[in-house]
Amino acid sequence: MKKDLISNHIQLDDSDQLIHLLGLEGLSKQHLTHILDKADSLIDTSGNLRKSKALDDMSIANLFFEPSTRTRNTFEIAAMRSSANIINVDLANSALKKNEDLLDTMRTLKAMQIDMFVIRHKQNGLPHHVAQYLKDVSILNAGDGINAHPTQALLDMLSIRQYKKTFEDLSVAIVGDITHSRVAHSDIQALKTLGTTDIRLIAPKVLQYDLKPYSAIKRFGNIELGLKNCDVVIVLRLQKERMIEADIPNEQEYFDNFGLTPKRLALAKPGAIVMHPGPINRGVEIDSSVADGNQSIILQQVTNGIAVRMAVMQILANKL
Amino acid sequence: MKKDLISNHIQLDDSDQLIHLLGLEGLSKQHLTHILDKADSLIDTSGNLRKSKALDDMSIANLFFEPSTRTRNTFEIAAMRSSANIINVDLANSALKKNEDLLDTMRTLKAMQIDMFVIRHKQNGLPHHVAQYLKDVSILNAGDGINAHPTQALLDMLSIRQYKKTFEDLSVAIVGDITHSRVAHSDIQALKTLGTTDIRLIAPKVLQYDLKPYSAIKRFGNIELGLKNCDVVIVLRLQKERMIEADIPNEQEYFDNFGLTPKRLALAKPGAIVMHPGPINRGVEIDSSVADGNQSIILQQVTNGIAVRMAVMQILANKL
Amino acid sequence: MKKDLISNHIQLDDSDQLIHLLGLEGLSKQHLTHILDKADSLIDTSGNLRKSKALDDMSIANLFFEPSTRTRNTFEIAAMRSSANIINVDLANSALKKNEDLLDTMRTLKAMQIDMFVIRHKQNGLPHHVAQYLKDVSILNAGDGINAHPTQALLDMLSIRQYKKTFEDLSVAIVGDITHSRVAHSDIQALKTLGTTDIRLIAPKVLQYDLKPYSAIKRFGNIELGLKNCDVVIVLRLQKERMIEADIPNEQEYFDNFGLTPKRLALAKPGAIVMHPGPINRGVEIDSSVADGNQSIILQQVTNGIAVRMAVMQILANKL
Numbered sequence A, B, C: 001m002k003k004d005l006i007s008n009h010i011q012l013d014d015s016d017q018l019i020h021l022l023g024l025e026g027l028s029k030q031h032l033t034h035i036l037d038k039a040d041s042l043i044d045t046s047g048n049l050r051k052s053k054a055l056d057d058m059s060i061a062n063l064f065f066e067p068s069t070r071t072r073n074t075f076e077i078a079a080m081r082s083s084a085n086i087i088n089v090d091l092a093n094s095a096l097k098k099n100e101d102l103l104d105t106m107r108t109l110k111a112m113q114i115d116m117f118v119i120r121h122k123q124n125g126l127p128h129h130v131a132q133y134l135k136d137v138s139i140l141n142a143g144d145g146i147n148a149h150p151t152q153a154l155l156d157m158l159s160i161r162q163y164k165k166t167f168e169d170l171s172v173a174i175v176g177d178i179t180h181s182r183v184a185h186s187d188i189q190a191l192k193t194l195g196t197t198d199i200r201l202i203a204p205k206v207l208q209y210d211l212k213p214y215s216a217i218k219r220f221g222n223i224e225l226g227l228k229n230c231d232v233v234i235v236l237r238l239q240k241e242r243m244i245e246a247d248i249p250n251e252q253e254y255f256d257n258f259g260l261t262p263k264r265l266a267l268a269k270p271g272a273i274v275m276h277p278g279p280i281n282r283g284v285e286i287d288s289s290v291a292d293g294n295q296s297i298i299l300q301q302v303t304n305g306i307a308v309r310m311a312v313m314q315i316l317a318n319k320l
Helices: A029-041 A069-081 A099-111 A126-133 A150-164 A182-194 A223-227 A240-245 A251-258 A298-318 B029-041 B069-081 B099-111 B126-133 B150-164 B182-194 B223-227 B240-245 B251-258 B298-318 C029-041 C069-081 C099-111 C126-133 C150-164 C182-194 C223-227 C240-245 C251-258 C298-318
Strands: A059-064 A085-089 A116-121 A138-144 A171-175 A198-202 A217-220 A232-235 A273-275 B059-064 B085-089 B116-121 B138-144 B171-175 B198-202 B217-220 B232-235 B273-275 C059-064 C085-089 C116-121 C138-144 C171-175 C198-202 C217-220 C232-235 C273-275
Touching: A029 A150, A029 A182, A029 A298, A059 A069, A059 B069, A069 A085, A069 A116, A069 A138, A069 A298, A069 C059, A069 C085, A069 C099, A085 B069, A099 A126, A099 B069, A099 B298, A116 A126, A116 A298, A126 A138, A138 A150, A138 A298, A150 A182, A150 A232, A150 A273, A150 A298, A171 A182, A171 A223, A182 A198, A198 A223, A217 A223, A273 A298, A298 C099, B029 B150, B029 B182, B029 B298, B059 B069, B059 C069, B069 B085, B069 B116, B069 B138, B069 B298, B085 C069, B099 B126, B099 C069, B099 C298, B116 B126, B116 B298, B126 B138, B138 B150, B138 B298, B150 B182, B150 B232, B150 B273, B150 B298, B171 B182, B171 B223, B182 B198, B198 B223, B217 B223, B273 B298, C029 C150, C029 C182, C029 C298, C059 C069, C069 C085, C069 C116, C069 C138, C069 C298, C099 C126, C116 C126, C116 C298, C126 C138, C138 C150, C138 C298, C150 C182, C150 C232, C150 C273, C150 C298, C171 C182, C171 C223, C182 C198, C198 C223, C217 C223, C273 C298
Parallel strands: A059 A085, A059 A116, A116 A138, A171 A198, A171 A232, A198 A217, A232 A273, B059 B085, B059 B116, B116 B138, B171 B198, B171 B232, B198 B217, B232 B273, C059 C085, C059 C116, C116 C138, C171 C198, C171 C232, C198 C217, C232 C273
Antiparallel strands: none
16 A cells, blocks of 8 residues: 555544554644653653553554564563563464455454554555454554554654653754655654654655655755754664665765764754664664763663553553 | 374373363263353353453463464463463474473473463374373363364354254254364264264265264265255365365365355355354355354354363363 | 683672672672572472562563573573563574674663563673673573573572582582583582582593683593492583584494493482483483482472572562
């Protein structure tokens, strides 16, 4: 399915309440703020995650069709800290050739009393597709193709809010492969909804944002120009398979042109924060001294990722 | 071991109480009814599975030597809903060449305080073999070769009882590869014990029931004749590897001859129920409109599968 | 890193309390006794493991870079019986080429509120290396290269203490591949700390102990001489890859020269106990009748292994 044809409308019920989390398009500022507030409440004053009994009656299934131990673990930990049962359904050996087979698998799991499905799939819009056919369960999109990665964007927003309090007056730069990044797509949507009016997309030409832009979006081919006086820098991970496509001969070349170095970061505002969805490629898209430096909030993002996933799970569970 | 030489006698103790579940042969109507009653008590009036603390002192190990994510998940969920600890022992990398190695592995797990073993193995009688050598643990057969699949048959009986109340006056048709189906073998045994006097086995000649038949069993090579006025249709999954053996050139051919279509189902009694152990091959052994139709209780079987496994685990735990 | 250059000093804090378990070198008799006493308290009078709520606020990650279902399961069960959350981080697909990548993975897991890491790795000193860079978490070495396997040695000591009460007056024989055995290295260290003055290392020449010996250590190439009047026999598992190196043409040859047979065991003291870290190779390093005989405490070792791991986890958790 083409990315710009995917609709999230079925994630809201008739009273405008969230029943799935498929993507951020179509959610209001109130929806996002509600999730962020809930997530904040799950972190104690020392910055540690609370444990909760909120989901002790829920059973959740992780359906990961793309290998991503890391993201799968975040949902697993979020479920465990909320006292839910969670099973990892191993789909490596599964012969789910057709979407119909997947639907049968999910209906079967639902009949086993699974209440919530966390889905990662390489096909754009797959979570939206299955959500149409399943009643009385919640679908949580953990990344579909290049379309959306809503929980990542929400944890990014939580992290920005913790450090910058507001979204309206911020300049946010996103650096890297914008075209193929579901993280970038969801971040842009979230920032738009939350009112950010200066979003700078910094990328080599072939990896630039190729959807319909709007007034807040400015595109840069030059990282120095793009970073100037910004408040937030979100660095994207460089996927090796994109280097060939973008005619980037090697990692050093990418680093020379788009790597976030201390010198380049110095062009941003003094208190600018550095973010990255992880795992980082040191010396490729980010210099080690920046990743480990005092402007980096990369590990805080990880903690926020658990809080946001707990929050979303608990909000969706309330509607089941 | 030849299927008809496998004995289940060690699954009962001296007071005729269940201490393992190896197969249904040798269990009385009272034994089966006790399990079905227990399973029914674990489903609430809305048809949802209850949670229970019954096994919170138990540790269970899943030993799956055949890949079957689906069945493994059912035991995992049944254990979790009963508050037991459960571990999946990964045997893909294991070099258990001899049964003696397997026994050593199981004795080791027992020494780690594992109380119950769920075993799936391609060798007929393997669970029976190990049960002879292990004391103070329970063995739960999750499918051994073509011999038996007792929990599947029990969930089938629970499903039939929920819809038909009785077993005595029923006509039950089983369609598909009877020869190699442990599900069919256990279903036939269960129906016999529960008093069903009209069991129709519908299959291509080479896949027909090849054990010693008894008076209740009627064999059919023609599905239309076999389905006539029956109350229950159990459709078996067609395993691809059997098609060559049975000289079935392709799936369409099988469907043409033995697929359950609306037209064929219409030959059964009006209120006849359609069952399938899953996962279904749509358009091979069953037409989609039948699988999703209002006579199909396939998803109810899945829910009953969790209830039955919880029930068996709890009954066995009482004797440990 | 060379085995004899690896230092465990960072496993103790300024007050000499255990904050990691990296190896037994550097731990006092009091440290070891404290762990053994704690482990003993987790076994009830019938020899069954108790359940504990001690770690219900802890999250533990299993990081196994070497395949070892068995050892991984022991930590998993120990965590579950202590009410901790535990996740298995699948590292088979991970592209952790550099130690820096591993540190990033672990920092990320720590940010997900993982408190304790169980690590098995083929590189000597890897757990020590990462422990230097991570604050406020505990590292538990589950075997690093040929360097150390401290929890195995602790369970061996617990087993010896249960049967022999004391360590000072014992003669302990270790038979097999001493050179490459982290179990042997850790056992020798533990026995030294606990005061055993007669440690006999029995091995083919090329598999003999090749570190700096001390007065308690005696080396034997002949098993009959080595076993004479000993109190404890620890048999090591023969790794196939070592047979070629040691010019052992086949398993029978090894068994003929170093296998523990009833006849050889008769040379030890009458009440001598037989131990093995498992899994055993019957007919290779040990005769079946000895492994299953009444002097064998191999299965008791397994139970003790859970108790020791629970004890270590609980002691480390107290310092977090």
